[in-house]
Amino acid sequence: RIALPVFASDALSSVAYAPDEIFIMLAIAGASQYIWSWKIGIAVAIVMTAVIMSYRQTVHAYPSGGGDYEVATVNLGRTAGITVASALLVDYVLTVAVSISSGANYASAAIPAFQDHEALIAVILVLVLMAMNLRGIRESGTFFAIPTYLFMFAILGMCAYGLLQALGGSLPQAESAGLDITPRPGWEEPLSTFGLIVLLARAFSSGCAALTGVEAISNGVPAFKRPKSKNAATTLLLLGLIAVTMMISVIVLAKQIGLRYVDPHELSRLTMNGAPVPAGYDQHAVIAQIAEAVFHNFSPGFYFVVTVTGIILVLAANTAFNGFPVLGSILAKDGLAPRALGARGDRLAYSNGIVFLALMAIILIVAFDAETTKLIQLYIVGVFVSFNLSQLGMIRHWTRALETERDSAVRRKIYRSRTINAIGLSFTAVVLVVVLLTKFLAGAWITVLAMGFFFAVMKGIKGHYDNVERELAADETDKALPTRVHAIVLVSKLHKPTLRALAFAKATRPNSLEGVYVSVDEKETARLLEEWDDRNTGIPLKVLHSPYREVVKPIVEYATAIRRANPRGVVAVYIPEYVVGRWWEQFLHNQTALRLKGRLLFTPGVMVTSVPYQLRSSGIALEREEREEHRVRPGDLRRGRVAQDRDRQVPRS
Amino acid sequence: RIALPVFASDALSSVAYAPDEIFIMLAIAGASQYIWSWKIGIAVAIVMTAVIMSYRQTVHAYPSGGGDYEVATVNLGRTAGITVASALLVDYVLTVAVSISSGANYASAAIPAFQDHEALIAVILVLVLMAMNLRGIRESGTFFAIPTYLFMFAILGMCAYGLLQALGGSLPQAESAGLDITPRPGWEEPLSTFGLIVLLARAFSSGCAALTGVEAISNGVPAFKRPKSKNAATTLLLLGLIAVTMMISVIVLAKQIGLRYVDPHELSRLTMNGAPVPAGYDQHAVIAQIAEAVFHNFSPGFYFVVTVTGIILVLAANTAFNGFPVLGSILAKDGLAPRALGARGDRLAYSNGIVFLALMAIILIVAFDAETTKLIQLYIVGVFVSFNLSQLGMIRHWTRALETERDSAVRRKIYRSRTINAIGLSFTAVVLVVVLLTKFLAGAWITVLAMGFFFAVMKGIKGHYDNVERELAADETDKALPTRVHAIVLVSKLHKPTLRALAFAKATRPNSLEGVYVSVDEKETARLLEEWDDRNTGIPLKVLHSPYREVVKPIVEYATAIRRANPRGVVAVYIPEYVVGRWWEQFLHNQTALRLKGRLLFTPGVMVTSVPYQLRSSGIALEREEREEHRVRPGDLRRGRVAQDRDRQVPRS
């Protein structure tokens, strides 16, 4: 049960902006259209129920946590899988952008000084989240549970209290209740039937923002306690109930307080006594206005509601920071993303994903000036693409199960599951069409473009990996194996690292062994030759001449020459490498060695051996590496790797 | 002679802003103090003559082109050398900032649309210069010669023509001639003697901005034709004459046209009929106002003068982009900068220097809003620190020469040289004191701080290199040499790269050889084992188990275990490495290999061999590398590496 909060925050937080969108859309034709608000809410609730019932099937059939991506890939093929992956990647970015922008708007409802600075606050919040996730925070059950339960308590409690007041006739009106709404040009009364249908379609598709986040639980099944699927399915059910209840309550109460709410970009359509509201009028979010009215003589109540709403939005954004790298690693395993993302423990890969996500979200927030309404136009289409493909995949899954299943009791269950998924699919298909029709020009084209970009990149990466695999596939050609090894040791100075490299090279007993020194200065060369003779290593020293202190070219040419003279041999180049501890020391050493190695790698028949010499400071770096291995990684919890219900540090097994 | 232009642009360009500074400073006490302008000019000319005579000694004594840094280090010791190096580094940054800012101001004199956007124009210019230098442009003699000669012709011609008109009584007044200048508070008439001395001191120290760039020739002696030192000395003389003539002419002519010129930050002190000039009054630079007046009925003349002035300023900035990396490589050779900067042909190191220089200059330009006057307050102190230490070093040089020289004719010459340097030193010492006193609070403290920062960094780097050298110095301990080699080959898949690594490892005939495979997935492991048996390499395969797809840790532990069991042996780890051609392919491969190698390097007794497998795309990268080697590097010309007097591409020897 504790897993509810971690995965619920994304879905529950949608109630912080979905009702607002419904009112904004209806207001296009004036406040009189608000009578449709609760009916739209019911329609959205129906779709949400269908989707949730659908996902209950998914969590039973796919308990590995692959989510929509796995369902689509396994049942519909690679292309459908990549489509879903693109949609999910975009969805993660928008979850951050929308949730944080909404959070910033709630913050400025509580703190008037923040007005007009929402974009800046949103960017700062994203950076803070990014920094925390880079450091590594536990997706701890308790840490998430408390704010989530508080949020549920706050909204449901506020609505209950408000309804009580309304029944008793003592519910005040909203601060915006005295205003009128001028319809947009062309939308004045009386509305044609067609116009009304379009209006309701737009409001409905906007209201479907309430469904964003529902899919999260299917990604997190491994994190539940056993029986995992059953618990996940139960959690989904509870989630659905609570989310639907909250949304309907908010809509009903908003009507009760006589709210007037329009697109924040068109505040001039709000009029008081015929004149538009003054510039600087701050339109508060629906939940904020409700809280103001309900707690009109108890301001701590208002601040409490607004605060926990802000917190749940931040938690929702945080789930994206956890989920994005996990998705990246799944895609990497399938060859759709750089293989390095698939390796657990690769802190760099995870960090790259986190930074990339934060950067994309910040770009969106700045481009849209943290206007939640505008960002939501981009948000919904991606989610519903996933919904559709996921449910289509499930239908295919059940159909294939029917081909092999003989037990009639199980077959009946399969039929039932398939029907549920089919109903869900029909609903989400309709919604997807409505969303595309009503929102494409309003911003959904950006999402489609972004999805197309990710799709192309992933296909490109997969194509590349496939090509490389073919190129490298071992065939039956019995290539002649090399038989001789000619070793050369790079000598720049005669110090411990060089002596070690000579010793290691000698230990391999190559067919030929010599030191190679590039001469740039006559005096230095003479001095080195003297030292070499004194040391009496028994190894000959080859001196290459080079003008301009060019070190790499002469050595590469020499290695190539050896190879040409011995086509059946291999040239082993031994390069001393300083192992240092502090980050800035990297710039002071090994640069030449790196360039030389990079250049040598192009030469066939050559292998390059690094002989490390650990400087004292390397101990620092070693400790740092070992600390790193015990750090918490994003996604640990949802992959079931951390003991749940515990908040203290548990050493990883 | 062709070398004059390349090294002269920095010094000659100073006439584009030095006279302005003199007038600004004198204007503090009102326009009546302008009577001192030509006397200040004479004083600056005297100092310049002394400095130039001094440098003529330097180019004879140090024909290697080490410049002030070499003189200070050789004669005064490491600390003095680092001080000069810090001053030079700061000087390069300010050369760019001042020259480009001044250029932007001239541009907006010619194109009024640029007014108030000088900072943006300056930043764009810096970026363009940076891009060109990253690409690699030849410091071609002819390319530099033409604008430099044009500039000399333009200024001298303009002044000559202007004087002619003045003598004939037909010289118009400047556009600013009708204005009055309100003195700064506290500087009104009558001026106390002390106040006058302070005023003249400030004007004199500002006028010494004319000396910036004189030292450049000492850095470029190798670029002259033989006899190098004699030609360099002659060039210095010519340069001095021309520069002094230009500066005096400009000052005299400025007075003739009745110029009124104040600190651009205090334009309100310019009054017309008692009232300050309107906001938006655009004060043009002195040379621009002179050109306007002299060419009052021939506007092409005005545009010509302003244009070539702008061009010479850009060329002056470009000398910094060439000199900065060269200085970096000299410092690297002495262990004061990362060793990588010292290697010729390291495009990355040069590129880093160019980008760093551009970035620092841009920061200054933005911070000071491209206000040349403000930036000059930072500029002069660094240059004069170099002058002082350089001449002090020369005095020491001559003194030491006297100790060994017996020939009396030569001794007389040495005495003469030493006296010249001593006179120069006394002048520049006085100027340095005056500059510090008059400009410290005005901005020179920033320069001092920056110099201190560079000083600390270089000392730190030197200290580090010295420590490392001590730590690594080969001693007499006859460490037991390893005798056995245990080779393990990293096997991830059984494809060509792996087979090659196995073959190469086998060719070295180690004492023990086995493949190592980390098992993350049971099915994959079983498949690989089957392939391995089929292939019958005769090499055993060790399977390491790892949960969570963690590849690095098991291998490191295994290698450590082998080492522990065989303390007198060395473990050779063979890692297949894909050699790719396109930049983005790097992210898709080798990441695990890199991490593994990095981790293994901390383990004593282990060496890591990369066995490259060249993918087809690697050919692209190879061609790119080979093109790179023939590219022109910054500083080629001044290091005498490019045939002079030629503008066509000459393949490097």
Ligand SMILES: [K+]
């Ligand atoms: K959401």
Ligand SMILES: [K+]
């Ligand atoms: K989401």
Ligand SMILES: [K+]
């Ligand atoms: K090195």
Ligand SMILES: [K+]
């Ligand atoms: K200069």
Ligand SMILES: [K+]
């Ligand atoms: K300079």
Ligand SMILES: [K+]
């Ligand atoms: K790899």
